[in-house]
Amino acid sequence: MNFDLSDERQMLSDTLRRFLADKYSSTLRNEVLSDPAGLSREIWSQLAELGVIGALFDEAQGGFGGAGGDIAVVFEELGRAGVVEPVLDTAVLAGGIIADLGNADQQALVEQIIAGELHVALAHGEPEARYDLPYVTCRAAEDAEGIRLEGRKAVVVNAEASEYLIVSAREAGGLRDWEGISLFLVPRDTAGLVLQGYALASRGRAAEVVLDGVTLTPEMRLGTAGQGGDALTKAMARSAVAQMAETLGAMHTACEMTQDYLMTRRQFGKPLGSFQALQHRVAEMLIEMEQARSATINALGHLDGPDRDRQISAAKALMGQIGKRIAEESIQMHGGIAMTQEYDLAHFAKRIIMGDHRFGDSDYHLERFIDLSAA
Template structure:
């Protein structure tokens, strides 16, 4: 499949690749992950200077107005560098929800500092019982005059520990699993009644569980119409899945290339192990898995506004899970015991792939969703 980049996309790709090569070696990434908030504010400021924080934000919101393809180009390079930064949480989730759902009175106050790198955001939607369902919501928001009172708990909130503002999903009406009756609220992460417990996932990045204990929120902080937030959530999450898949593709390509280079340098019986036919077959399988994933990613990006978007997205996430697992396993096995050491970057790339598989539904979940779509058509 041919997917020619525009001039702007080629420039974006070149600038992000150059940043990774010159300013973000693996050692810097490890230092960033170890920080209290999980990333380096100086790196985030560089993202703002380069204009990356504005890419998926509309022109009306003060951004670049980039397409899914523009975001794909950037996220693939960030994946190759295993960049530890809350781009997905702050820009792709929080930022796009504000951009698409906030009234004009709120947009400017949040999007301007976000694009300037001065505001961190997070999207608190997942709950203990919800697994991968976006509509399984127990957190409640009760109307009290000109305010709402929110109570409930959110889990695995990406960038929840470092966020200045949160967008919280709460139920204003309907049953626990209804798509109707779901509302979105923007809240101050440091407000009274917000309790945060942060911890690290296997890839080293921070998430948080957030407890809302009778939190009072002004009605003006409601995004969109009351009870009609599900469609907005689904749209933004779908775009985030595309971005996350592009990151995964970058990681998979990096592992494939690193494994090829290692097998050329590693000698056994007086010859590079890359000369052994059985290992050549395995490396070809890794390469083909990357190319298949790339083709499906391109299909999903091109069909984002069509009736086939859901099918392509579920198929893509399914392939990311399966091919990512295969490539990660092969990379570790072909590197030998050193493949799982903390000193080598291979194991860290694999851990990130494993986390990506679980975000917004793992391979099994998307296989079931894909089967349901096929049965209804």
């Protein structure tokens, strides 16, 4: 089987890599991480101009890509450069849901996302839910005044910089049923919506969200009542693949930095890279990384198939284990310098480790894979 990129995807990869190598320095990244906005508006606009955001949507949605291969190409390059802008959260998660469920007026928001003019955040996870995705206690009740939302949401990435939040709330069904979950498009300045923001360990910012008597009109519901589960699971699956591709790019950079360090750092009168024991450890890292690449390719190939969830869980479980190994080996072979904020490897190691915890960690997905295989 031929795993080479198509000409269009290779051009996208090359263009994005050159742009990020020229524009996205470690100094800029650290400035963004310390900025209350959690992103660089200039970089975001330039990514949109390059067509990076448009590559994550298909032609019917106003983009020019949208397939698993397009997602993987974009996010591997973003991960390789250590980009902290919330491309995944705005475009793949929130933007994908609006594109799937939105009416004609709401679809106009997708065009604004693609143009780099709008940010939207998904507020789905809850404090007690952990990785139990259908666990939704936030309630939506319709009365004479409209639809009232009551509840709390946790770790809503890019909430503070977003003009809208997509909020999941239960209108029917049991606590862990996908059926009965509705999605609502809530402007950030809506009365009763309270955000408490904080910095994340490896990227931008997130917020805890309180919905205290938030009142909406029925037109602010995405899709039909109680039917948001399918759109959520699809967006989560695509986001998990994007996260794996991003982690793969970060692994590549960590391995490159380790190899470069071993060839320049001298001990006992010779480069560290000349010692066979260290050569073997680097070789094992590279082999593991290629295994992670194969797992990611397999997962993106099943994004639109009936075995999607099982294959994604298989890849995510493996990716978490390999990522931890590569991050630890890179740090150990660098020594103390790898733990300093000023040295780039510290960021990439944190990014690899924290990437395992988004959309379910390796333990969760191993159990899920076993359950789906037995079903």
